[in-house]
Amino acid sequence: xxxxxxxxxxxxxxxxxxxxxxxxxxxxxxxxxxxxxxxxxxxxxxxxxxxxxxxxxxxxxxxxxxxxxxxxxxxxxxxxxxxxxxxxx
Amino acid sequence: xxxxxxxxxxxxxxxxxxxxxxxxxxxxxxxxxxxxxxxxxxxxxxxxxxxxxxxxxxxxxxxxxxxxxxxxxxxxxxxxxxxxxxxxxxxxxxxxxxxxxxxxxxxxxxxxxxxxxxxxxxxxxxxxxxxxxxxxxxxxxxxxxxxxxxxxxxxxxxxxxxxxxxxxxxxxxxxxxxxxxxxxxxxxxxxxxxxxxxxxxxxxxxxxxxxxxxxxxxxxxxxxxxxxxxxxxxxxxxxxxxxxxxxxxxxxxxxxxxxxxxxxxxxxxxxxxxxxxxxxxxxxxxxxxxxxxxxxxxxxxxxxxxxxxxxxxxxxxxxxxxxxxxxxxxxxxxxxxxxxxxxxxxxxxxxxxxxxxxxxxxxxxxxxxxxxxxxxxxxxxxxxxxxxxxxxxxxxxxxxxxxxxxxxxxxxxxxxxxxxxxxxxxxxxxxxxxxxxxxxxxxxxxxxxxxx
Numbered sequence: 001x002x003x004x005x006x007x008x009x010x011x012x013x014x015x016x017x018x019x020x021x022x023x024x025x026x027x028x029x030x031x032x033x034x035x036x037x038x039x040x041x042x043x044x045x046x047x048x049x050x051x052x053x054x055x056x057x058x059x060x061x062x063x064x065x066x067x068x069x070x071x072x073x074x075x076x077x078x079x080x081x082x083x084x085x086x087x088x089x
Numbered sequence: 090x091x092x093x094x095x096x097x098x099x100x101x102x103x104x105x106x107x108x109x110x111x112x113x114x115x116x117x118x119x120x121x122x123x124x125x126x127x128x129x130x131x132x133x134x135x136x137x138x139x140x141x142x143x144x145x146x147x148x149x150x151x152x153x154x155x156x157x158x159x160x161x162x163x164x165x166x167x168x169x170x171x172x173x174x175x176x177x178x179x180x181x182x183x184x185x186x187x188x189x190x191x192x193x194x195x196x197x198x199x200x201x202x203x204x205x206x207x208x209x210x211x212x213x214x215x216x217x218x219x220x221x222x223x224x225x226x227x228x229x230x231x232x233x234x235x236x237x238x239x240x241x242x243x244x245x246x247x248x249x250x251x252x253x254x255x256x257x258x259x260x261x262x263x264x265x266x267x268x269x270x271x272x273x274x275x276x277x278x279x280x281x282x283x284x285x286x287x288x289x290x291x292x293x294x295x296x297x298x299x300x301x302x303x304x305x306x307x308x309x310x311x312x313x314x315x316x317x318x319x320x321x322x323x324x325x326x327x328x329x330x331x332x333x334x335x336x337x338x339x340x341x342x343x344x345x346x347x348x349x350x351x352x353x354x355x356x357x358x359x360x361x362x363x364x365x366x367x368x369x370x371x372x373x374x375x376x377x378x379x380x381x382x383x384x385x386x387x388x389x390x391x392x393x394x395x396x397x398x399x400x401x402x403x404x405x406x407x408x409x410x411x412x413x414x415x416x417x418x419x420x421x422x423x424x425x426x427x428x429x430x431x432x433x434x435x436x437x438x439x440x441x442x443x444x445x446x447x448x449x450x451x452x453x454x455x456x457x458x459x460x461x462x463x464x465x466x467x468x469x470x471x472x473x474x475x476x477x478x479x480x481x482x483x484x485x486x487x488x489x490x491x492x493x494x495x496x497x498x499x500x501x502x503x504x505x506x507x508x509x510x511x512x513x514x515x516x517x518x519x520x521x522x523x524x525x526x527x528x529x530x531x532x533x534x535x536x537x538x539x540x541x
Contacts, residue, residue: 004091006100034093045093058154076100078157080091085345086338087095 002031002080003050003057005064009073011042019075022067023048026055042073047080103158107311107373108339110346111366112162112199113149114287115142116294116302116359119168119203123176130177131188138165138192138201141301146197148353152346160346161308161508165193166292167203175215182219186226186233193232200275202292204235207282210244210531220250223257227272228264234290240280240477242484246532251477254278255470255526259493262462266495269503273492274425274457278473280480280487285360286416291453291488302359303351304416307343308366309335310427311373313403317381328382329402336363336406344411362416363407364452365399367427369510375399375420376429376439387429388439396420397450417486419452425492425505425512426457434513441472441515449479454488459503459512462495469493471522474532482535 007019016035023030023046032047053060061077068075102108122133142165149163167173167189174185186204193201204226206216223235237254240246258278262270277291284295287304294302316335320327343361351358367375376387379395400420408414422444424430433439441458448454454476460469473489480487492512494503501514 004096006096008097008100036093038097043093043097045096047091058151061154061157074104076157078100079155081345082156082158082342083091083096083099085341086099087091 001049001051003048003077004080004083005046005048005075005077007042007044007068007073007075009042009071011037012071015042015071015073016044018067018071019044019046019064022063026053026060026063028053028060102312106315107368107370108309109159109161110305110343111308111364112164112287112306113145113160113346113350114164114166114292114304114306115145115356116166116285116298116304117141118294118298118300119173123173125176125178127177127179127184130173131184134173134185134188135192138167138189139195142196142198144354148350151353152349156346158342158346162199164287164289164292165196165198165201166287166294167201168296169205169207169293170203171206171213171215171219172296174219175213180218182222183225183229186222186230189233190230198232200232200234200289202234202236202289203294204233205237205293207238208247208250209238209241210247212247212250220253220257223276224260224264224272227261227275234275234292236277236279236282236291236293238279238282239473240481242281242481243534245534246280246474246477246481248474248526248531249529251474252467252470252526252529254473255466258469258491259466262493262495269497269505270462270492270494271505274490274505274509277488277490280477281485283416283486287362288364288366288417290490298359299357301356303347303354303356304359304362305343305347305350306362306364306366306416307339308364309339310365310367310375310378312339313365314372314374314378314381317378325382325398329398332399332402333406336403337410340407340410358413360413360415361411363403363411363414363418364416365403365420367421367423368508369426369428369431371428374427374429375422376427376433380429386436386438387433388443392443393446393450396447400451417452421452421456422447423456424458425503425510426508431511431513434515441517445475445479448476448487449483453486454480456488456490457492457509457512458490459492459494459497459514460517461499461514462493462497464493464517465521465523467521467523467526468517470526472517474526478532481532
């Protein structure tokens with residue numbers, strides 16, 4: 001099952017490393033990363049495969065949100081289908 | 090392949106523009122619970138609801154977590170209770186409401202709808218007993234919602250029922266006077282009620298429905314408002330196109346959630362209700378959309394036209410996004426639940442008469458409107474009759490949910506909190522409608538040709 005991780009907030013050193021480490025801790029494989037600075041804000045979108053994750057989807061979401069809170073960022077993980085449904089016919 | 094811009098636009102809609110699924114509603118038939126013994130019937134009702142809705146809230150929360158989309162309410166709608174209770178040998182229907190309330194608490198849902206009767210052409214003994222029990226039923230329960238259908242395009246308007254509902258609304262306000270007449274927020278009077286509506290207070294599971302269905306109501310005034318900001322000053326057909334595209338996206342999400350909920354609960358998918366349902370939160374208002382279209386304040390001249398365009402564009406965009414559209418499907422204009430409507434009513438620009446005109450072109454009716462506590466029952470009945478006439482003639486659903494708050498006068502406010510918001514008390518015409526209402530009888534069904 002694929003999911004999309006979005007990370008938004010103030011740019012600083014180590015964001016990608018921290019998010020990747022967190023995902024690796026739960027055995028989540030990263031399929032694609034795109035990252036830019038949009039209007040001064042750090043913006044990262046990752047496509048990940050959670051089918052071999054050691055945690056439930058809810059736990060993974062909480063872990064990422066917790067990491068986000070520590071780093072002053074907004075980090076979400078959502079299943080890919082919601083984006084497909086909204087943006088493709 | 091998804092692009093970053095699309096992904097971020099979805100995240101922004103959810104995080105900043107209040108995009109949410111307003112409700113997942115489980116429609117459930119209770120016809121199998123009929124029993125001559127009222128205690129046994131109540132037990133069967135409680136048991137069936139708890140068994141069928143056991144996983145509803147958990148499933149809703151799981152979908153919320155995985156898709157990252159808030160699902161604000163999980164609700165249950167049941168067979169109009171007059172049909173079920175009518176089989177029991179009792180004249181006291183309040184225990185049926187208590188059974189619904191108990192079951193709703195056990196399941197953890199936000200509301201349960203269906204303490205209802207359909208009396209558009211005539212009233213059975215059970216219908217009348219149920220209607221007369223409404224004030225106590227709503228005073229003694231917290232989660233039960235009640236709706237009465239008093240008219241239809243096919244049957245006309247049952248004016249005896251309209252007159253009775255005027256009195257019942259007053260009694261309900263008095264029975265819940267300690268909460269500013271909150272009971273009336275859970276009581277709606279319909280013309281042309283729909284059987285698959287997932288929204289409260291008017292949800293019930295019609296007799297023509299399957300045993301169980303999942304209906305989903307979407308929302309998203311904030312998203313439409315935001316999208317319109319990008320076409321400021323452009324012609325209205327451009328605005329209509331923008332609304333359509335936005336409604337399409339919002340509804341696609343509703344369809345996805347509905348299918349997912351249906352699959353996980355192993356309950357057939359019923360409909361997606363394409364509604365723009367506001368909340369009292371800033372940035373989630375239908376009135377502010379109308380103002381974005383160029384009106385200084387919602388309620389001024391041009392409001393009806395703007396609303397007609399908005400309502401139609403929402404339907405056109407949404408209808409292609411879902412395999413099955415139903416329910417009320419349109420823009421709601423509940424005054425107390427819409428921050429912009431509250432502001433317009435406080436300012437005096439938005440009045441009852443303008444709201445009535447607006448209901449001719451949108452879903453659903455005079456909704457969540459506080460009127461003075463001393464408003465006569467006949468005046469409330471006449472407000473219902475006017476609204477029912479609009480629905481009857483125009484072949485659409487209309488409804489009235491007014492709150493005659495005991496002791497409150499024009500200028501006062503009823504605070505209900507949460508999604509119900511706060512309602513400024515609006516003036517009604519002081520001239521009497523009593524002689525008209527006291528005639529009773531029926532307004533015959535309208536002609537279906539010679540339309541003008």
